[in-house]
Amino acid sequence: xxISEQEKITAALNEKYEDQILRIETLYDFLTIxxxxxxxxxxxxxLYKHPHTKFQFLTxxxxxxxxxxxxxxxxxxxxxxxxxxxxxLKIYLPAENPVTPTLTTVFPAANWMExxxxxxxxxxxxxxxxxxxxxxxxxxxxxxxxxxxPLEDQTREDKNDTMFGR
Amino acid sequence: xxxxxxxxxxxxxxxKQYSYLNLGPTHPATHGIFQNVLKMDGEIIVxxxxxxxxxxxxxxxxxxxxxYNQITPITDRLNYCSAPINNIGWHMTVEKLxxxxxxxxVQYLRVIVMELxxxxxxxICNAVIGVDTGALTGFVYLFQQRExxxxxxxxxxxxxxxxxxxxxxxxxxxxxxxxxxxxDQFIKEFxxxxxxxxxxxxxxxxxxxxxxxxxxxxxxxxxxYSFTGPNLRAAGVDYDVRVANPYTSYDEFDxxxxxxxxGDVYDRFMVRQEExxxxxxIIKQAIAKLPEGPHYAKVPEFYLPPKExxxxxxxxxxxxxxxxxxxxxxxxxxxYHSVEGGNGELGYYLIxxxxxTPFRLHFRRPxxxxxxxxxxxxxxxxxxxxxxxxxxxxxxxxELDA
Numbered sequence: 001x002x003i004s005e006q007e008k009i010t011a012a013l014n015e016k017y018e019d020q021i022l023r024i025e026t027l028y029d030f031l032t033i034x035x036x037x038x039x040x041x042x043x044x045x046x047l048y049k050h051p052h053t054k055f056q057f058l059t060x061x062x063x064x065x066x067x068x069x070x071x072x073x074x075x076x077x078x079x080x081x082x083x084x085x086x087x088x089l090k091i092y093l094p095a096e097n098p099v100t101p102t103l104t105t106v107f108p109a110a111n112w113m114e115x116x117x118x119x120x121x122x123x124x125x126x127x128x129x130x131x132x133x134x135x136x137x138x139x140x141x142x143x144x145x146x147x148x149x150p151l152e153d154q155t156r157e158d159k160n161d162t163m164f165g166r
Numbered sequence: 167x168x169x170x171x172x173x174x175x176x177x178x179x180x181x182k183q184y185s186y187l188n189l190g191p192t193h194p195a196t197h198g199i200f201q202n203v204l205k206m207d208g209e210i211i212v213x214x215x216x217x218x219x220x221x222x223x224x225x226x227x228x229x230x231x232x233x234y235n236q237i238t239p240i241t242d243r244l245n246y247c248s249a250p251i252n253n254i255g256w257h258m259t260v261e262k263l264x265x266x267x268x269x270x271x272v273q274y275l276r277v278i279v280m281e282l283x284x285x286x287x288x289x290i291c292n293a294v295i296g297v298d299t300g301a302l303t304g305f306v307y308l309f310q311q312r313e314x315x316x317x318x319x320x321x322x323x324x325x326x327x328x329x330x331x332x333x334x335x336x337x338x339x340x341x342x343x344x345x346x347x348x349x350d351q352f353i354k355e356f357x358x359x360x361x362x363x364x365x366x367x368x369x370x371x372x373x374x375x376x377x378x379x380x381x382x383x384x385x386x387x388x389x390x391y392s393f394t395g396p397n398l399r400a401a402g403v404d405y406d407v408r409v410a411n412p413y414t415s416y417d418e419f420d421x422x423x424x425x426x427x428x429g430d431v432y433d434r435f436m437v438r439q440e441e442x443x444x445x446x447x448i449i450k451q452a453i454a455k456l457p458e459g460p461h462y463a464k465v466p467e468f469y470l471p472p473k474e475x476x477x478x479x480x481x482x483x484x485x486x487x488x489x490x491x492x493x494x495x496x497x498x499x500x501x502y503h504s505v506e507g508g509n510g511e512l513g514y515y516l517i518x519x520x521x522x523t524p525f526r527l528h529f530r531r532p533x534x535x536x537x538x539x540x541x542x543x544x545x546x547x548x549x550x551x552x553x554x555x556x557x558x559x560x561x562x563x564x565e566l567d568a
Contacts, residue, residue: 028262028501058392059504060513060530075515077502077530081389081403084410088502109392112538120226135219135567144227151231 005085006031012050017043030088037091040076041101044089047078048106054080055087058107061114063121065095067147072098072121093123095146102128120145184212187549191220195553197294198563202540202552209548214541218534222567229527233492234260235334235468237527242328244531245565248287248508249329250279250319255505258413259514260334263501264465271459272336273414274452278349279322279331280414280505281445281452285356286315287508288396288438288445291560295435296367298557299376304363311359314352321345335469336462353450360442368439374432381543381555382430391539394532395510397559400437401429407506418455419448431558467494492522509533509560531568533561 009031010024020043023034035043047055055078064073069092076089093100102125103110114125115134122143125131133140142149190201199220205213225240232240241252254276261268289312293305316326321344323331332338341349367373383393388401398405406423408416424440426433462469466485475482488494498520504513510532519525536559544552 028499030500030502032500057389059511060515060528060535062515062526062528064517064526075528077513077515081405081410086502107392108390109535109538112534116534135222137219144224151227 005083008052009047009085009087012052013043013047015050016046027088030086032088032090034090034092037074037093037100040074040089040091041103041106044076044078044103044106047087053085053087054082055085057081058103058109058113059086061103061110061117063117063123063145065121065146067095070095072123072146074098074100074117074123076103098123099126100124101126104128119143122146182207189549189552191217195298197557198561198566200556200561200563200566204549204552206549211544211547211549211552214544214552216537216540218537219567221563225529225568226527229524231523233494233522234496234524235489236492237524238333239328239330241529242330243564244529244568245287245508245512245533245562246327247290247562248283249327250283250331251287251505251507252512253329253331254280254414255503255507255512256514257332257334258505259501259503259516260468260496261463261465262503263496263499263516263518264334264468266335266463266465268336268414268463269459269461270415270457272461272463274456275337275341275461276332276414277416277419277452278449279319281448282315282318282349282352284445284506284508285442286312287560288442289315291509291558292363292435292438292442294557295377295431295554296373298554299373301367301370301373304366307359307366308363311352311356314348314355318345318348318352321348333462333469335465336460338470340461349449349453353446353453356446360439360446364439368436377432377435377554377558378430379428380431380551381547381558382428382433383539383543384429387539387542388429388536391536393510393536393539395507395560396434396437396441397429397510397536399423400426400433402427407504407511411504413503413505419451421448431554434558434560495520495522504530507532509562509565510536529568531565533559533565534568537561537566 020035020039021033022036025032047053057079059077059079061076071092072095074091078087102114112134114128117123118131119133119136120143185206187204187206189204190196191199201217203215204211228240229237238253238256241256242249244252289308293308296304319326319329321342323329383401385401385403388398402425404423404425409423421444424437426437470489471482471486476486496518498518500517502513502515504511512532513530515528516524517526544555
């Protein structure tokens with residue numbers, strides 16, 4: 001992506017939501033904008049409609065748990081298929097009670113992506129039509145991709161990993 | 167109400183009776199472990215409720231505890247019909263993070279392997295569409311060629327289905343003369359077989375009546391559901407990662423993106439047919455233009471050194487130990503890389519915190535994203551159309567459930 005394209009995107013965002021932007025960076029040619037979590041849906045809707053951006057394709061979304069910050073980041077990746085621009089939007093939510101509005105009003109594709117994010121991180125998407133677990137069993141009580149849950153059962157005694165420090 | 171009075175129905179328009187049908191989880195016609203609870207009005211589907219996750223294996227969690235080169239076998243098991251694309255996509259993600267310059271020969275060899283994988287993926291999907299419409303002949307016929315592709319994989323990397331092909335930085339060895347001979351045999355035989363398969367189905371009146379206007383989706387709907395790959399192209403959107411964001415020198419090859427118009431089963435079938443021809447032409451171009459050079463890049467921290475060097479060279483021994491024990495630190499970074507998989511844009515979103523394992527690895531799995539449109543696509547259609555729609559969407563259980 002050229003510099004001018006990136007400037008166009010940030011200018012479009014600045015028109016209305018300048019106060020929402022926390023950080024703009026380019027990570028491996030990928031424009032990444034961190035915004036405040038309150039108005040994320042409005043920001044995405046703005047970028048969806050704005051003639052200079054038209055991000056009308058949701059590539060993927062996922063969450064990341066940062067135990068040191070005690071925060072969960074929700075990452076949206078948008079794509080404009082016509083001009084072939086990509087944009088990554090990030091919001092940070094408190095890890096204890098992550099709540100954010102649903103994106104299914106803009107993209108129907110967000111339905112299962114949000115269910116997956118809820119399933120693994122416990123992020124509650126308010127207004128989601130059917131927010132329940134999708135890949136894990138329904139009576140699971142933890143959110144397994146959070147960092148506090150280790151991969152293997154720590155009480156196991158039949159495996160000795162001291163040599164290789166896994 | 168008095169005792170002798172006849173009971174009059176207060177609500178004459180009594181609610182219609184629906185029957186519920188459990189399709190799956192292990193139904194021979196669904197080609198994988200999918201469950202759909204169908205609300206049926208006679209043979210018409212009113213509502214469908216898919217349940218997924220039967221073979222969920224926690225790949226994203228597993229990846230957080232594995233060194234980078236040990237994540238490749240995990241990617242095999244996503245879309246296991248085209249495992250080399252997944253492997254090479256992952257290698258390229260790590261190479262992007264490390265900033266490695268990949269030799270031209272490696273890129274061309276990768277193109278050959280990936281296009282072979284795409285052909286084998288499309289063979290499965292199209293042959294199975296034939297089977298579900300009652301034409302078993304083409305299936306048996308095409309699967310001989312798929313077997314030949316698997317023999318080529320065997321010559322290249324030693325495995326057939328879960329290939330684990332290549333390494334970060336290149337290939338473990340250059341293609342052997344036997345592998346080249348098999349590839350030449352494939353290039354010679356496959357067009358004849360594919361043409362015969364095309365003659366069998368493409369203009370077959372029974373097949374066309376069965377598949378046209380069955381399980382269709384409009385381009386707008388397909389985009390809003392984030393369709394990618396042949397399913398999106400069948401709806402008429404010419405988005406292909408190989409052209410939009412060329413990787414491994416795809417910009418140096420001459421090929422077209424076939425698109426459909428209705429997005430129905432027939433269009434998806436035809437798009438895949440044409441893509442097989444295009445892939446074949448890409449393989450031929452890659453062989454014709456194949457540059458000389460090394461078959462691996464200079465990334466000693468990740469590329470396992472040859473055994474002779476390990477025994478005779480101290481540095482090689484150290485690198486060998488570090489790679490095998492997974493003790494190589496990776497720079498901090500956040501990278502997204504996507505390749506055109508067999509059924510759509512396969513993306514890797516990788517966050518590294520500088521450790522030996524990824525901090526977070528998210529797979530953008532195309533069929534997980536487009537399978538959620540399935541209930542909408544089969545609403546109002548017959549049960550047998552639902553089976554056909556699913557097989558034409560090329561939903562792979564391993565990729566769906568991660």
